[in-house]
Amino acid sequence: MTPAAETVPRLRSWWGWGYQDAQPDDAECLALGALLPGTLARPLPVPRVADLAVGRPAVTPPPSLAHLVGADPGDRAAHAMGKAYRDVARALRGRPGRIPDLVARPTGDRAVADLLDWAGSHGVAVVPFGGGSSVVGGVEYRGDAHRAVLSLDLTSMDRVLEVDPTGRSARIQAGALGPVLEDQLRPHGLTLRHFPQSFEFSTLGGWLATRAGGHYATGHTRIDDFTQALRVVTPAGTSSSWRLPSSGAGPSPDRLFLGSEGTLGVITEAWMRVQERPRHKASAALEFTDFQRALDAVRAVAQTDLAPANCRLLDPGEALFSGASKDGSSVLVLGFESATGPVDDRLAAAVDLARDHGGRVAADTAGGGAVGAWRSAFLRMPYLRDGLARMGAVVETFETAATWDRIPALIEAVRAEVGAAAHAATGQPATVNCRLTHVYPDGAAPYFTVAVAGRPGEEVAVWDEIKAAATDVLHRHRATVTHHHAVGRDHRPGYDRQRPEPFALALRAAKGALDPHGILNPGVLLD
Secondary structure, eight states: OOHHHHTOOOOBOSSSSSBGGGSOOHHHHHHHHTTSTTOOSSOOOOOOGGGSOOOOOSOOOOTTTGGGEEOOHHHHHHTSOOSSHHHHHHHHTTOOOOOOSEEEOOOSHHHHHHHHHHHHHTTEEEEEESSOOOSSSOSOOOSSSSSEEEEEEOTTOOOEEEEETTTTEEEEETTOBHHHHHHHHGGGTEEOOOOOTTGGGOBHHHHHHHTOBOSOSSSSOBGGGGEEEEEEEETTEEEEOOOOSOOOSSSOHHHHHTTOTTSSOEEEEEEEEOEEOOOEEEEEEEEESOHHHHHHHHHHHHTSSOOOSEEEEEOHHHHHHHTSOSSSOEEEEEEEEESSSOOHHHHHHHHHHHHHTTOEEOTTGGGTHHHHHHHHHHHHHHHHHHHHHHTTEEEEEEEOOEETTTHHHHHHHIIIIIHHHHHHHHSSOOEEEEEEEEEETTEEEEEEEEEEEOOTTOHHHHHHHHHHHHHHHHHHTTOOSOSSSOOTTTTHHHHHHHSOHHHHHHHHHHHHHHOTTOOBSTTSSOO
């Protein structure tokens, strides 16, 4: 390999997950399709930007902003949608929705403010864009209320600006992708250690704007827990909160913008709590023949002070698909880590608790068999979903959270009712698998995977029917419409039913005050 070839960056897929060279080829797509009865005889072709109707931009930026803004058709297509199943299926059928007129890449707060000023005075909707990994319709524009759409890509603002080793904090620009952020912290011996499944393809600002869940299955499960202060540019001015370990001075200004999904302002940087890199790690996998007893084991672990970094329970279907088990067992994956001392005793205590509830240590756990299989499947899963989508399958995930007293009935209801809805929509047998991704002393976050052969050409309509059934089940069981995937546009019906009306009034007032022209990510959280 020549030195020049070594520096060629891997190309992202404009229509699907991740890198182009990691997408399943036709042969792998066919093998995946064979797992689901009723899929297509051959995979749909990989979509091309050249086949899209990418029109001319409806607006032209002023000369003072022209150096920040581009209108390349491929770049615009790559910013038209996120990476949900609905997005992939629409791209495969050549129906990506409204493509933004322009893509802007600001390099600092002043540029963000200038772009917002221009957009507000010209009726241009602004959709903040990080890594584009949204799976809830959070980075696309739907409708025609604005004359043009500007995708505001923040990935040029990707620096760790300052590190405070004494307070173990770092000031980081919001456009830093996960690997970029960690590479800059590593020389300081520090890490944010927030690893969502989208880690490679999502940004700090995206995590903050969506209140993303990350690496830890217990304790510090959300990006909120690592946030010390935020800087946010809004059409009404810039909000910069004080950097403090804690404060009781009224409602937290940061809480207004955490989870605001680009509707109230553009997060440009944050002070984040970082930590020493872990030096001690230990993991194990346990198998259960009774899923209910496995749930009891997880609750027992969650209600101790052991605080495992990983405590993920896979039901039999999920365990089989990931290769963590082949005999119909449920599998509990446990992991511990520390920067200061060995964790073997904590792992042993958690394993003993699981054994008390009928768990048995997987035979190959010492070699990393079940744990390694799950980890590999976890990282590969989004690519496999795209391969199945090319075979006309409807394959998607949704997650929720509920208290422990509701968890068993909730899981059973989702399996039964969502599975029935998928069958009714397609006439094909459906698979509904479940795993717990995050656990708390008072509840857990079940994460569901649905797979069924779709109606050719109507795959998006099938998913919408399934999603509506899932939303109804969650609402009846008082389970949140989303634990960590955000609201976006796809979860609006469930969010509107879950949100208290007085809070909705306050949120609308905040939107009106901070975004008087209504240009910021219209349709997310609010009409």
